[in-house]
Amino acid sequence: MSMPLEPRRRRPGRPSAGETPVDRATVLECAERLIRREGPTVSLEAIAAEAGVTKPIVYHHVGGKDAVVEGLAWRLNERHADAARDAVAGRRDPAAAIRAFVDAYLDGLERDRNLYLYVTGGGGSGGDPESVLRFADQSAAGLAERLAQLRGARTKKQRAAALPWAYGVIGMLHFVALWWLRTADRSRAELAEQLTDLLWTGLRGNRSSR
Amino acid sequence: MSMPLEPRRRRPGRPSAGETPVDRATVLECAERLIRREGPTVSLEAIAAEAGVTKPIVYHHVGGKDAVVEGLAWRLNERHADAARDAVAGRRDPAAAIRAFVDAYLDGLERDRNLYLYVTGGGGSGGDPESVLRFADQSAAGLAERLAQLRGARTKKQRAAALPWAYGVIGMLHFVALWWLRTADRSRAELAEQLTDLLWTGLRGNRSSR
DNA sequence: GATGAAATATACCGGGGGTAGATAAATTCA
DNA sequence: TGAATTTATCTACCCCCGGTATATTTCATC
Numbered sequence: 001m002s003m004p005l006e007p008r009r010r011r012p013g014r015p016s017a018g019e020t021p022v023d024r025a026t027v028l029e030c031a032e033r034l035i036r037r038e039g040p041t042v043s044l045e046a047i048a049a050e051a052g053v054t055k056p057i058v059y060h061h062v063g064g065k066d067a068v069v070e071g072l073a074w075r076l077n078e079r080h081a082d083a084a085r086d087a088v089a090g091r092r093d094p095a096a097a098i099r100a101f102v103d104a105y106l107d108g109l110e111r112d113r114n115l116y117l118y119v120t121g122g123g124g125s126g127g128d129p130e131s132v133l134r135f136a137d138q139s140a141a142g143l144a145e146r147l148a149q150l151r152g153a154r155t156k157k158q159r160a161a162a163l164p165w166a167y168g169v170i171g172m173l174h175f176v177a178l179w180w181l182r183t184a185d186r187s188r189a190e191l192a193e194q195l196t197d198l199l200w201t202g203l204r205g206n207r208s209s210r
Numbered sequence: 211m212s213m214p215l216e217p218r219r220r221r222p223g224r225p226s227a228g229e230t231p232v233d234r235a236t237v238l239e240c241a242e243r244l245i246r247r248e249g250p251t252v253s254l255e256a257i258a259a260e261a262g263v264t265k266p267i268v269y270h271h272v273g274g275k276d277a278v279v280e281g282l283a284w285r286l287n288e289r290h291a292d293a294a295r296d297a298v299a300g301r302r303d304p305a306a307a308i309r310a311f312v313d314a315y316l317d318g319l320e321r322d323r324n325l326y327l328y329v330t331g332g333g334g335s336g337g338d339p340e341s342v343l344r345f346a347d348q349s350a351a352g353l354a355e356r357l358a359q360l361r362g363a364r365t366k367k368q369r370a371a372a373l374p375w376a377y378g379v380i381g382m383l384h385f386v387a388l389w390w391l392r393t394a395d396r397s398r399a400e401l402a403e404q405l406t407d408l409l410w411t412g413l414r415g416n417r418s419s420r
Numbered sequence: 421g422a423t424g425a426a427a428t429a430t431a432c433c434g435g436g437g438g439t440a441g442a443t444a445a446a447t448t449c450a
Numbered sequence: 451t452g453a454a455t456t457t458a459t460c461t462a463c464c465c466c467c468g469g470t471a472t473a474t475t476t477c478a479t480c
Contacts, residue, residue, distance in 0.1 A: 223459070263460090264459075266459075
């Protein structure tokens, strides 16, 4: 959680000795700050302005809107993955671990709401359904790994299921998240409990057989 | 599955006695046909042209891009819901019912691929994350009902979980669908099997307790 | 100082959704 | 019969956004 960098300079020309020119990190930092403040529908031009710079610079350093979305998604995923890891760490009971994971997810969602919407929405426009999927890609492989070991997958057949499961879990959390952000009809703890129940016991619930 | 109506007329002026003017259903029919043929990124203008008409007409009869998406989503959902109901009908074993449901979903996805992408992607642009959620809204309530009875939810607390579960299931299927459309690395039957496993037994799998 | 390199700005293009205002045909009525 | 009205549509435009070609400014070097 670094202090957002102030825009450095708006003046063309080669930078003098002490100056640091605008770079990719600066642009993304400013983009994030603006999205937090203004919401998920900000334009590339607005992001550029926030960085004290114009559009082609954003294009030059980061590489177009998709790249901005992907860059921010990456940072966001890193943070959330860290938080999730910390939350889950050391829990022996798998159900408790899942619950902690879900809770960490919802916590991150509340903290980074606008950013999350920007990143999953492909930046408010231009969205193939591909953009949200690219967001999922960044965490799917890692999650699949965890799921496989949680489930104790040994056979090749079992392990092959892990990847679609990971996308499934991500999609489930994502949709519930969007719905919850809109309705806000229950507490985070309640929702986490309900999701954990579904994730852990499935639709079968606590029935014994089959 | 009606025969797509041919474009009626491109001429302004009040229609003569026998003529039927362009209406909402015609526009949506042509939109669907075009999307099937050209893919999910078609523009409103292209849709209008397919209907032998211009943009303001689409706006007049249907009401803007969001309304087109919503209208098509509605039709698609109806068809898929019917198919799912038929597939599930009469199955006693809940796991088999879920499997049939998942399989019907994947079948519909393959049949209506472009349309599905258009509708869930908010039409290739302009998308809040809200648009995909509005698509989910159309089936969430009904699905929640089924899930509640499948799980045998009695208490108020249990029933309160049904709605987020429904969104969760929809989101799970949706994400897996997008991923599967892209990778296409396994058969539909395999994927249905894997998804059914996750949905029915959850991450717990077949462990006995907790 | 001239030259070149680095960093950025200006100004434009194309496309998409949305909309105001003009237009054309058929019915209705003096 | 011919004007007014109603109905259905088209033409032309606006604005915003992402993307890009080109000009410009500043510093370092020779």
